[in-house]
Amino acid sequence: MKNFVRFIITSTRYKKNNNFELNCIANMDETPIFFDMVGALTIDCHGAQSVPICTTGNDKNQLTYVLGIFADGTKLPPVVIFKGKRKPKGQYPPGLVVKMQKNGWMDENLMKDWLETIWLQRAENVSQKKSLLILDSFVGHLTQSVKHKCQETNTVLGVIPGGLTTIGCKYQQTIQRQTS
Secondary structure (H helix, E strand, C coil): CHHHHHHHHHHHHCHHHHCCCHHHEEEEEEEEEECCCCCCCCCCCCCCCCCCCCCCCCCCCEEEEEEEEECCCCECCCEEEEECCCCCCCCCCCCCEEEEECCCCCCHHHHHHHHHHHHCCCCHHHHCCCEEEEEECCHHHCCHHHHHHHHHCCEEEEEECCCCHHHHHHHHHHHHHHHC
């Protein structure tokens, strides 16, 4: 954790040398969303031997939601990753990017795709500048091919150590206040 904090403070303290402007420092993360959220609490008559739980049958099905935000508050287009090969039918909100993956979560290939289709598609003048992208230590973020893609796109990776994602986000908020 100390190394991560040192890296972030050094990167932002010397942002003039690194050309990190607030619109070039971002955090991206994924979160699973389950189709059927079965609760942990049941209510029945005292002494009941079993309590039936009604579900939709989708308690194991999920999608992954990918969100990104810059230190200046600008949000990146959200991405939804569905499980499977074919995009589910239906209408999606404008600006929502829908991707498919065998298991329904981010992997190395989708990470490279995200860098190409979301990260590089931000404003032309910003995407050419050196940027800092803060990610958690998920394996799919840290492969050689992802690191190489980041180098190609003039992006420095800031990796939050395992179990410290919420602390990393707090540091990003602190950075935003200090540089404003």
